Amino acid sequence: MTKHKHILTHGLAAIALTLGTYSAAVSAEDYTKMTPKALAEHLIFKAGGFKLDEATQEGTTVTERQTQDGIQKACSALGSKTIDGDTAAKVNAMARKSIVKPDGGIKLGDWKKGQALARSGFGFRVGHRDDDHSKREPGGNCYACHQLDPNEIAFGTLGPSLAAYGKTRGTSEAMLNYAYEVIYNPHSYFPCTYMPRFGHNKVLTQEQISHVMAYLFDPESPVNQELKPQSW
Amino acid sequence: MLRRTLFALPMALALGTTASAESDKAPEDVLNELINKVDSKYLTQSEQNIMMMPDNPAYWTVDEGEELFSEPRGPKNASLETCDFGKGPGVLDGAYTEMPRFFADTGKVMDLETRLIHCMMTIQGFTKDDAPVKKRHGSGSDMMKLQTYIASKSNGQPWNPPMDHPLERAMRDAGKELFYRRAGSFDFSCKTCHGATGKRIRASVLPSVEFPEEWTKAISWPAYRVGHQNVRSSQHRVRGCYWQMRQGLVKPGSDASIALISFWTDAARGQPAILPDMKR
Numbered sequence: 001m002t003k004h005k006h007i008l009t010h011g012l013a014a015i016a017l018t019l020g021t022y023s024a025a026v027s028a029e030d031y032t033k034m035t036p037k038a039l040a041e042h043l044i045f046k047a048g049g050f051k052l053d054e055a056t057q058e059g060t061t062v063t064e065r066q067t068q069d070g071i072q073k074a075c076s077a078l079g080s081k082t083i084d085g086d087t088a089a090k091v092n093a094m095a096r097k098s099i100v101k102p103d104g105g106i107k108l109g110d111w112k113k114g115q116a117l118a119r120s121g122f123g124f125r126v127g128h129r130d131d132d133h134s135k136r137e138p139g140g141n142c143y144a145c146h147q148l149d150p151n152e153i154a155f156g157t158l159g160p161s162l163a164a165y166g167k168t169r170g171t172s173e174a175m176l177n178y179a180y181e182v183i184y185n186p187h188s189y190f191p192c193t194y195m196p197r198f199g200h201n202k203v204l205t206q207e208q209i210s211h212v213m214a215y216l217f218d219p220e221s222p223v224n225q226e227l228k229p230q231s232w
Numbered sequence: 233m234l235r236r237t238l239f240a241l242p243m244a245l246a247l248g249t250t251a252s253a254e255s256d257k258a259p260e261d262v263l264n265e266l267i268n269k270v271d272s273k274y275l276t277q278s279e280q281n282i283m284m285m286p287d288n289p290a291y292w293t294v295d296e297g298e299e300l301f302s303e304p305r306g307p308k309n310a311s312l313e314t315c316d317f318g319k320g321p322g323v324l325d326g327a328y329t330e331m332p333r334f335f336a337d338t339g340k341v342m343d344l345e346t347r348l349i350h351c352m353m354t355i356q357g358f359t360k361d362d363a364p365v366k367k368r369h370g371s372g373s374d375m376m377k378l379q380t381y382i383a384s385k386s387n388g389q390p391w392n393p394p395m396d397h398p399l400e401r402a403m404r405d406a407g408k409e410l411f412y413r414r415a416g417s418f419d420f421s422c423k424t425c426h427g428a429t430g431k432r433i434r435a436s437v438l439p440s441v442e443f444p445e446e447w448t449k450a451i452s453w454p455a456y457r458v459g460h461q462n463v464r465s466s467q468h469r470v471r472g473c474y475w476q477m478r479q480g481l482v483k484p485g486s487d488a489s490i491a492l493i494s495f496w497t498d499a500a501r502g503q504p505a506i507l508p509d510m511k512r
Contacts, residue, residue, distance in 0.1 A: 031406070031487075032398040039402060040409035040491070049488025051481040058417070062480030065416045072414040076421060079412045080442065124417040127481030128471060144433050154435045158425070196418040203417055 057124055057133050058202060065126070070094050075192040088191040095187035100199065102206045106180045108171075109207065114215030115149075115222065117208055118142035124203065140204055140212055145195070148215070149222040158194060166217035167224040179216060183209050257388045259506045260285035263449065266504070272446040273430045277437040281458060281510045290380055290456040290508035293371050293463045297381025300374055305364070306356030315351035317344070317382065318394075324385040329505050332494045334397035341403045343493050344379055345467050346485045368484055371456075371463045380454040380463050380508055387507040391448060391500040400494065403487070407495030410488060411441070420477040422492075426450070436512065441499050448503035451496050455509035463508065466493050 031039055043049045044066050052063045068076065074091050078084075083091075116139070123138020125131045131138065142148060145159035155161075169175050181188050184199030198204040204212065215221050260282060267275050276282075301312050317327035318335070332343040338350060349365055352358045358365045364374040371377075395401050414421040422441070425433060429440040439450035453466040470489050474482045482489050 031402045034402070034406075036402070036405035036409045039406035040413060040488075043406055043410070043486070043488040043491055047487050048483055049486045050479075051483060054480060056417075065478070065480050068413070068415050072419055075419075076412055076414045079408070080423070080427070124478045125475050126478070127475045129475070155432075156434050157430075157432045158438075194420070194424045196420070201417050201419070 051127070054126055056126055057131065057138070062126065071187055071192075071197075078192060083192045091187050091191035095185045095191070095197075095200075098185050098197070098200045099181055099188060100184070101180070102210070106173075106176045106213075107210055108176070108214040108217055109210035111211070111214040111218040111221040111223075113208075114211035114213070117204070117212050118148055118215055138203065140198060140208070142212065150225070150227045151222065162216060163223065165223055166219065166221070171217050176213065176217070179213055180209065183212060258286065259288070259387055259452075259509060262388050262504045262506045263509075266445050266448070270443075270445040272443065274437045274439045274446045275449055278512055281512060284458075285510050288456050288508055288510050289371070289461075290454065290463045290510070293377050293380040293454070293456075294384045294508060295381075297377035297379070300377050301381055306352065306358045306362075308355065308357035310355050310357075312348075312351055312355065312378070315348070315355055317347055324382055326386050326389045328383045328386040328507070329389040329391050330394060332400070332403065332490050332497065333394050334400050341397075341399050341487075341490055341494065343466065343485075343490045344382060345375070345465060346490065348375070348378055348382070349485065368465070369462070369468055376454060376463050376465060379465055383454055383505075383507045386505050388504050390502050390504055391451070391497050393494060393497045393501070395498070403491045404494040404498050407491035407493070407498075410492050411495055416477055416479040418478045420479070422473065422477075424477075441496065444500050444503045447496075448500040449506055449509060451500050452506040452509040454507070455511045457511050459512060464511075 031042075034042060045052070045063070050062055050066055052061060052066070054062045056062060056065055071091055071094050074087055074094075075083075078087060117137075118140055119142075120137075120139020121141040121144060122136050123131050123133065123141075142162075143152065143155050145156040147155040147157075147161035147163050148165075150163040165179075178189075182190075182195075183204070185197045186193045186195040187197065196203060199206075199209060215223055218224070263275065263282065263285070266272075304311050313322045315321065316335075316337075317324065318330055318333045319325075319327045328344055331347065332341050334341050335347065335350075340346075342350065345368070349360075352365050353360070360366065367373040368375050393400070393404075395404065411422040414424075425431075425438050426441045429443045429446065431438050439446045441447055441450075451466070453469055454463045456462070457464050467484050467489060470482055470492055471484070474480065482492075
């Protein structure tokens with residue numbers, strides 16, 4: 001008991017030192033006086049819930065990772081509920097403002113590079129094991145949630161199927177623009193979607209987005225091929 | 233004779249819900265009853281795992297934990313038989329399914345891992361740097377042996393974390409906030425993967441927090457993870473999920489981790505625990 005208490009107090013004191021204003025005298029009992037939201041924030045940022053000082057691949061620390069921006073806040077506030085009109089309009093407006101188009105227009109890159117990006121779940125993980133971006137390029141992990149190549153059986157279903165994407169939709173300027181914006185910030189069309197903001201959050205570069213788009217639209221891409229008869 | 237049998241049947245069914253009768257069930261029986269009751273792709277996703285459950289390698293871990301539990305250990309040469317997991321010193325039957333809970337002696341809401349560590353330090357005299365306390369993961373760790381044994385004593389019991397103390401409710405409610413809180417490079421929250429039933433990440437079927445009959449399997453840790461070839465804990469699952477979400481390292485035993493576990497246990501309330509479980 002005493003040793004345990006000592007460690008706890010020691011831990012709190014260390015936090016108090018780093019935060020300056022935080023008092024080591026804050027007891028767990030005070031939790032009941034906070035709103036659930038305030039307590040959750042307290043547990044993350046002040047009660048030692050996360051290793052906040054760890055460096056991230058984007059050159060910040062975990063503190064910034066855990067800090068929410070406007071879209072994250074608005075969408076989290078929905079909890080288990082489906083989105084309402086006011087939130088949708090607010091989130092959509094924030095998303096529209098965020099979109100940055102590539103210099104020289106939207107172009108399709110190399111579908112083979114896009115395929116590698118769609119398959120790779122590497123990148124941006126921190127904590128007990130860090131993804132070292134200097135050793136391997138981070139990916140887009142599209143297959144975690146979407147079907148793309150109809151002949152790939154290990155695809156997720158959190159997002160819609162994108163099989164035959166270019167084949168069924170064509171490659172008009174409007175279509176390319178739409179796909180780019182969805183990848184850059186999907187909340188511009190689907191407010192509070194589960195899909196990451198690959199461009200806005202700097203998960204994928206402009207060049208990488210062009211490769212992923214080639215994987216979706218290029219007639220040569222496996223995404224736009226027929227389903228092969230099963231050999232088994 | 234027939235009348236007597238008919239009369240006795242409701243009695244037997246009523247008695248079937250008591251602790252002694254439930255603990256006779258094997259974990260796979262508990263799972264199969266759920267499968268017969270509801271339609272869930274998550275519960276049925278691995279026929280091979282269900283078939284292997286009678287030979288779950290976690291049973292070795294349970295046996296090793298049972299030995300460790302009663303063995304006098306540590307600087308104080310004491311066993312853990314006086315450790316109170318919420319139902320009285322040394323009482324393990326049904327203790328785990330009623331955790332996390334508030335403990336008056338620490339003034340905190342504690343999950344199984346933090347409570348176990350508390351007892352190892354106070355009763356047995358281990359320090360936080362001693363291997364039995366420090367090493368939290370892997371079937372070979374004392375921590376996983378003890379946790380798996382203690383949890384196995386709640387197999388088939390309905391999850392029933394107490395919510396009588398205001399701190400228990402505060403932690404559960406904050407845990408709910410954490411569950412739905414989006415952050416990090418991918419904007420993910422726990423809901424991203426666990427908000428709907430029947431969805432997949434790649435080939436893995438995901439459990440929904442809103443479907444208690446499948447959620448009970450999701451939170452039935454310790455479980456032997458076939459892909460890891462190790463028994464894993466609730467704390468290991470929390471750490472892994474935050475890592476995959478591209479959020480920061482959640483500290484083991486932190487109030488944030490316990491709040492999340494309080495919420496997720498409450499979400500499975502009333503459903504039987506599958507302990508030890510076997511997962512992909």
